[in-house]
Every structure is written in C-alpha cells, then in structure tokens.
Amino acid sequence: MSVLARSVGNAFRNKVRTAAVVAVLAVAIGLALAMLVANQAVGAKVQELNASVGTVLTVNPAGGQGFEGGGEPLTTDQATTAAGVPNVSAVVGTSSLRLRNAAEAAAQAAAQTGQTGQTGPGGQAGQGGPGAQAAATLTTSLTAAVDAGTLGNRNQQANGTAGAAGTTQQPVRSLPITATGIGAGVDTTGKALNITQGSGLGDYTAASTAALLGTTLAEKNNLTVGSTFTINDQTYTVSGLFDAGTTFGNNAVFVTLPSAQALAGTPGELSSMIVTVNSMDNVATTKTALQTALGADKADVTQGQNLQTAVSSLDSVKNISFIAFVAALGTAGLIILLIMVMLVRERRREIGVLKAIGAPNRTIGLQFVLEALVLAALGSAVGAAIASFASGGIASALISSNTTTTTATTGRGFPGGQGGPFGGASQLLNSVTATASPGVIAGGIAAVFGVAIIGALVPALLTARIRPIEVLRGE
Amino acid sequence: MIEVQNLVRTFNSGDRTIKPVNDVSFVLEQGTLASIVGKSGSGKSTLLSLLGALDKPTSGDVVVNGVSLAGMPDAKLTEYRRRDIGFVFQQFNLIPNLSAVDNVMLPMEFAGVRKAARAQRAGELLEQVQLDPSKHGRRINRLSGGEQQRVAIARALANEPKLILADEPTGNLDEQTGDHIIELLSSLSRDHATTILVVTHDRALANKTDRRFRLQQGKLTEEPVRGRAVAANV
Ligand SMILES: Nc1ncnc2c1ncn2[C@@H]1O[C@H](COP(=O)(O)OP(=O)(O)OP(=O)(O)O)[C@@H](O)[C@H]1O
Ligand SMILES: [Mg+2]
Numbered sequence: 019m020s021v022l023a024r025s026v027g028n029a030f031r032n033k034v035r036t037a038a039v040v041a042v043l044a045v046a047i048g049l050a051l052a053m054l055v056a057n058q059a060v061g062a063k064v065q066e067l068n069a070s071v072g073t074v075l076t077v078n079p080a081g082g083q084g085f086e087g088g089g090e091p092l093t094t095d096q097a098t099t100a101a102g103v104p105n106v107s108a109v110v111g112t113s114s115l116r117l118r119n120a121a122e123a124a125a126q127a128a129a130q131t132g133q134t135g136q137t138g139p140g141g142q143a144g145q146g147g148p149g150a151q152a153a154a155t156l157t158t159s160l161t162a163a164v165d166a167g168t169l170g171n172r173n174q175q176a177n178g179t180a181g182a183a184g185t186t187q188q189p190v191r192s193l194p195i196t197a198t199g200i201g202a203g204v205d206t207t208g209k210a211l212n213i214t215q216g217s218g219l220g221d222y223t224a225a226s227t228a229a230l231l232g233t234t235l236a237e238k239n240n241l242t243v244g245s246t247f248t249i250n251d252q253t254y255t256v257s258g259l260f261d262a263g264t265t266f267g268n269n270a271v272f273v274t275l276p277s278a279q280a281l282a283g284t285p286g287e288l289s290s291m292i293v294t295v296n297s298m299d300n301v302a303t304t305k306t307a308l309q310t311a312l313g314a315d316k317a318d319v320t321q322g323q324n325l326q327t328a329v330s331s332l333d334s335v336k337n338i339s340f341i342a343f344v345a346a347l348g349t350a351g352l353i354i355l356l357i358m359v360m361l362v363r364e365r366r367r368e369i370g371v372l373k374a375i376g377a378p379n380r381t382i383g384l385q386f387v388l389e390a391l392v393l394a395a396l397g398s399a400v401g402a403a404i405a406s407f408a409s410g411g412i413a414s415a416l417i418s419s420n421t422t423t424t425t426a427t428t429g430r431g432f433p434g435g436q437g438g439p440f441g442g443a444s445q446l447l448n449s450v451t452a453t454a455s456p457g458v459i460a461g462g463i464a465a466v467f468g469v470a471i472i473g474a475l476v477p478a479l480l481t482a483r484i485r486p487i488e489v490l491r492g493e
Numbered sequence: 494m495i496e497v498q499n500l501v502r503t504f505n506s507g508d509r510t511i512k513p514v515n516d517v518s519f520v521l522e523q524g525t526l527a528s529i530v531g532k533s534g535s536g537k538s539t540l541l542s543l544l545g546a547l548d549k550p551t552s553g554d555v556v557v558n559g560v561s562l563a564g565m566p567d568a569k570l571t572e573y574r575r576r577d578i579g580f581v582f583q584q585f586n587l588i589p590n591l592s593a594v595d596n597v598m599l600p601m602e603f604a605g606v607r608k609a610a611r612a613q614r615a616g617e618l619l620e621q622v623q624l625d626p627s628k629h630g631r632r633i634n635r636l637s638g639g640e641q642q643r644v645a646i647a648r649a650l651a652n653e654p655k656l657i658l659a660d661e662p663t664g665n666l667d668e669q670t671g672d673h674i675i676e677l678l679s680s681l682s683r684d685h686a687t688t689i690l691v692v693t694h695d696r697a698l699a700n701k702t703d704r705r706f707r708l709q710q711g712k713l714t715e716e717p718v719r720g721r722a723v724a725a726n727v
Contacts, residue, residue, distance in 0.1 A: 371586045375600045376575020487548040489586045
C-alpha cells in the first residue's frame with residue numbers, strides 16, 4: 019500500500035459520490051476544453067483573416083445598391099488614375115461574370131412560371147460572391163459545385179439582411195458560378211491565388227482562352243489541367259486549379275481580364291479594382307487620396323471592411339471563449355476545492371489516527387492532493403470526451419450567434435456590391451472548424467491539473483492543522 | 494525509562510474546569526509491565542494520550558529516556574509517536590477501508606520500511622495476535638470487534654516501540670484470547686525490554702502486571718499487586 023494506492027482507494031470509497039463529483043467535474047472540464055478548442059480555432063482564423071486584409075484596398079463603382087449594382091462601371095482610365103496615386107504599388111482590375119449552366123437555364127426558363135417563390139431570400143444571398151455586382155449572366159457547360167439549397171440555408175442566418183437587398187432574381191436550382199476576369203494572379207481580395215495544380219494564366223492583361231478553376235468546381239465537372247469547357251460557346255482550356263480555402267471561393271473560374279471584358283461585351287469597363295498599397299502604415303492615407311482622386315460620386319474605396327468586421331466579431335468570439343475557458347477552469351478548481359474541504363472535514367478523525375501512528379504532515383497532504391488528482395483525471399477523461407463531441411457545435415454556435423448580430427447591424431450600411439466580399443467573409447466564418455486537436459486538449463488538461471493541485475492544496479494544508487488527539491474524540 | 498513529572502491536564506467544559514489528570518508523577522523502568530485501573534471517566538485515556546504525545550499537558554512534563562516532550566517541535570513529536578510509541582486505542586481507530594494487513598503496515602510505511610519487509614512483518618504480527626490467516630486481507634469494517642482489537646494491537650507492535658500504551662486491550666476479547674494477549678505483552682516486556690502501560694478493568698490482567706496504579710480524582714496512587722511487593726519508587 020503506497021500513498022498513491024491509498025489515494026486511489028480513498029477516491030473510490032464512496033462510489034456514488036465519486037460518480038457525482040466526476041460528472042460535475044467533467045461538465046466543467048469539458049466546457050473548459052471546448053472553449054479552449056474554440057479559442058484556438060478562432061484565433062487561427064483571425065490570423066488568417068488579418069493576413070488577408072493586409073494592405074489591399076477595394077474600389078467599387080459608387081452608388082450601387084444591392085446585387086445588381088446601379089452605379090457607372092469603373093473604367094481602365096480610372097485604373098490608370100489609381101495607379102498614379104502615391105504609395106499605390108499595384109492596381110488590378112476585375113470584371114465579374116455570372117455563369118449559369120446552359121442546360122439548367124434552358125430547362126428553368128421553360129418551367130419558370132410554375133416555380134416562382136421557390137427559394138427564400140437566403141437562397142439568393144449566397145450569390146453575393148466576390149465582386150458580383152453588375153455582373154453579366156452567361157451560360158456555361160460547367161455545373162456549380164455548391165448546391166443552392168444548402169448554401170442558402172447556411173448563409174441565411176449570417177447574411178440575411180444583405181441578401182434581402184439583392185433579391186430580385188428568379189429562382190435557381192444551383193448557384194451561379196462566379197467567373198472573374200482578373201488583371202493579375204490574385205483573387206478578389208488581392209491575395210495571391212493558391213495554384214494547386216498546373217500553372218497560372220501567364221499574361222493576365224491579354225485575351226486568352228486559358229482559365230483557372232477552383233478545385234471543387236473542377237472536381238464536380240471532372241475537369242483537370244488541359245481539359246476544356248465552354249462559356250457562351252467559347253471554348254476555354256483549364257491551365258491550372260486553385261484552392262481559395264472556402265467552398266464558395268472554390269466554386270469560381272478566373273480568366274484574364276480582357277477575356278472577361280470581351281465575354282461581357284464591356285471592353286474597358288471594370289467591376290472593381292484591387293489596389294495594393296506599398297505598406298501597412300500608408301493604407302489609411304492612401305485610401306483617402308485614392309477616394310479623392312477617383313471622386314466620391316464615381317467610386318467607393320473600402321479597406322476590406324467586411325473582413326475587418328469579421329475579424330472584430332471573431333476577435334470578440336475569441337475573447338468570450340477565452341473568458342469562458344478561464345471561468346470553467348476556475349469552476350473545476352472550485353469544485354475540487356470544495357469537495358476536498360468536505361472530505362478533510364469528514365475524515366478528521368482518520369487524519370488524527372494517521373498522525374497518532376506517526377504519519378508526517380506532508381504524507382497526509384500528499385495523499386489528499388493525489389486523491390484530488392485522481393478525481394481531476396477521471397473528470398478530464400470524461401470531460402475530454404464531452405469536449406470532442408461538443409466543441410465543434412459550441413464553436414459554431416458562438417460564431418453564428420455573434421456574427422448574426424454584427425451583420426444585422428452593419429450589413430445594410432454597405433454601399434453597392436458589398437454582398438460580394440461579405441459572402442466571402444461569412445464563408446470564412448463558417449469555415450472555422452473547431453477540431454479538438456490532441457495538443458490543445460493536452461494543454462487544457464495540463465491546466466486542469468494545475469488548477470486541481472491549487473484547489474487541493476488548501477484542504478491539504480488544512481490537514482496539517484488537525485491534531486492527533488482528534489482520535490479520542492467521538493465521531 | 495519514562496519519567497512523568499507533575500503532569501496536569503485540565504478541560505474547560507462550560508463554566509467549570511475538570512482536572513482528570515491533576516499533578517501526576519511516576520517513573521517506569523524500561524521493561525516494566527504496568528497497569529492503570531480506575532473508574533470510567535477518571536482520566537485514564539487522558540493520561541495515556543499525554544504519555545503518547547497525542548495531547549499536550551496543561552503543565553508538567555514527560556521525559557522519555559532523558560528527552561523532555563515539553564517544548565519538542567511537532568515534527569519531532571510525530572517522529573516520537575512513530576518510532577518510540579505503540580498506541581492501542583480504546584476505540585481501535587483502524588482505517589476502515591483498508592485491510593488488516595494494510596493497517597498493520599501503515600506505521601512501517603511511515604517509518605520507511607521496504608514493502609516486502611512490511612508485508613512479512615505485518616503477517617507475522619497478525620499471527621501473533623491470533624488473527625485467522627483468512628482474515629489478514631479482509632477490510633477492517635468486515636471484522637468483528639475482537640478481531641479489530643487484535644489488529645489494533647498488531648499495529649501498535651509494528652515498529653518495535655520502546656513504550657506500548659494500551660487502552661483496554663482485552664476489553665473485547667474472550668477469556669482465552671485475552672489471556673493470550675496478556676501473555677504476548679508480558680513476553681515483550683520480559684524478552685524485549687519493552688515498557689508497557691495498560692489501562693484495564695480486567696482484574697486478571699491487572700494482577701499479572703509488575704505494578705498497578707489507580708487513577709482517582711486526578712491523582713495516581715500505586716496499589717500492591719497480589720503476590721508482589723509494592724515498588725518503592727512511586
Ligand atoms: N476534550 C475534552 N474536553 C472536555 N472534557 C474531556 C475531554 N476529553 C476528556 N474529557 C473528560 O475528562 C474525563 C476523563 O476522560 P477519559 O476519557 O480520560 O476517561 P477514562 O478514564 O478513559 O474513562 P473510560 O474508562 O470510560 O474510558 C471525562 O470526564 C471526560 O468527559
Ligand atoms: Mg478511556
């Protein structure tokens with residue numbers, strides 16, 4: 019019989035009570051671990067978003083309201099003006115197209131009268147892809163990789179308000195595919211495209227029949243590098259595949275800017291401009307200078323605001339989850355403290371016996387700390403199981419409840435075309451996956467043990483004050 | 494050798510103070526088997542707890558082999574209890590969720606005896622007190638009162654103490670087993686020079702001891718043991 023064996027034995031002395039204590043501890047520890055997992059996942063996402071907000075400004079036509087836009091389109095001349103603004107290091111023009119599957123469009127046109135009102139506002143919200151305003155709708159041989167129903171439902175919550183503003187579309191079965199003509203190898207937020215297979219488009223400022231496809235879109239259509247597809251009967255060849263990191267972002271096609279302008283029949287017009295500023299410090303002044311140079315009545319300059327909204331809401335989720343982690347951890351420590359104080363009081367006489375037969379104070383103290391750790395270990399085992407099931411749900415519940423409030427208050431305020439970037443941002447939010455990684459769980463359990471030791475130390479020190487004469491006192 | 498010098502222990506119960514031990518002095522040579530008799534509530538257990546350093550006297554001192562317990566720091570008192578004293582409690586005070594063997598092994602664990610040696614000695618001691626071998630591994634709360642009493646005696650002998658303080662060690666035993674325990678204690682005092690002080694109501698036991706004391710109204714007096722001369726050094 020060692021101290022440890024005695025502690026384990028004591029922990030199971032009253033099995034019903036031990037089970038109850040472990041259950042309560044497990045809830046607290048499980049909650050703490052789930053919060054830690056959520057905190058880590060959100061933290062990683064915040065970093066990713068911050069990196070992408072970076073030094074990029076987005077210029078959209080002024081005065082547009084909602085999905086269809088309303089302002090004068092931007093022009094290549096304005097791109098030249100923008101490039102002349104001090105501290106601007108690059109200007110990339112984009113031209114957005116919306117592609118519908120040719121067969122589906124035909125079938126739908128035939129059946130349209132019977133289908134009005136089929137999808138709710140939310141179903142449309144998802145269409146607010148990057149730079150989607152004033153986009154021309156064209157037909158394609160491609161089939162969208164995102165099912166309208168599911169994405170609509172998913173975005174309905176987060177994007178409801180913004181979606182409502184743009185609901186003038188006919189019902190659709192699958193989402194349109196976003197095709198963007200782009201003047202450089204970047205996505206609509208200015209981030210370099212992550213080409214996973216093949217190569218880029220070479221010269222992005224020359225007309226060509228090469229195209230980049232999102233991975234999921236390519237997969238859905240069984241296309242690889244070198245395959246062909248059509249847009250408005252024009253054949254395109256897949257030169258590379260990219261991964262945008264989100265379901266929505268991967269349901270997209272990139273072609274060179276002149277190709278897209280030609281397809282849309284709007285040469286010289288731009289849907290938006292992606293302006294890169296030479297340093298983070300100059301972003302604010304350059305934004306003002308750019309706005310002045312282009313004219314407030316012609317263009318809106320935004321600084322990835324939607325992403326910033328997303329980041330700040332994610333930041334608050336991160337803070338909330340951290341506070342909740344600390345609170346749950348503290349609760350676990352308090353539970354251990356209280357139960358151990360109770361046990362010390364209950365075993366007062368027995369502690370007196372141990373002292374009377376010559377047990378040193380530290381042996382008795384150690385025995386109680388170890389007993390607390392046995393309880394903490396059992397609570398952690400059950401708690402980790404709870405956390406691994408619950409953390410995903412808890413993380414997304416935190417995020418969706420939080421972003422719903424933010425979008426509800428800020429979503430409407432954005433001038434024309436903001437549905438686009440916002441759609442992307444909410445996709446990013448939804449893509450926060452809270453997986454309980456062993457490292458995080460292990461760190462959390464280490465924290466639990468630290469708190470358990472602190473919680474057990476107080477009652478263990480109390481045992482030092484019990485005198486051996488207690489043995490002669492009645493129970 | 495144990496010297497008790499003007500020992501006093503008072504308790505405050507309500508507004509009056511009681512003095513179960515009131516100016517008690519005596520000397521026991523090493524290897525003496527002595528008994529204390531007295532009415533219930535006369536203070537026998539209180540006196541024993543002072544000798545065993547479970548409690549601190551209101552005044553007076555206990556000197557064990559020339560070392561005074563008064564003013565000894567708590568850690569030293571713990572060591573004294575562990576190494577020099579074997580205490581048999583009136584209420585046994587065994588750890589209820591441990592087995593008989595584990596209870597006997599506890600003092601040896603605290604004294605740093607190796608596990609194998611502990612287990613062996615615990616088994617031997619339980620045999621000496623005639624606990625059925627089938628009950629050595631049984632939990633205390635499944636043993637009878639007499640069985641528990643013998644485990645408590647075995648535990649007190651575990652670290653080969655110089656002084657055994659036994660509070661009614663035969664109170665729950667049948668005559669035959671009681672006689673055996675008395676024989677065991679006498680042989681310890683005879684062969685191992687263990688000083689033994691037994692509190693008892695058992696005349697048979699009291700008459701078999703070298704010396705007999707009576708505690709009455711806080712005062713200790715020595716009585717002649719039948720067939721023995723009263724020792725001079727009270
Ligand atoms: N902690 C205490 N506080 C107050 N009074 C006490 C305390 N401990 C003992 N007493 C009192 O001191 C007196 C002596 O008690 P003690 O237990 O020493 O008697 P005893 O001689 O061992 O009796 P018994 O033969 O019944 O075991 C009793 O009157 C008891 O009520
Ligand atoms: Mg008594």
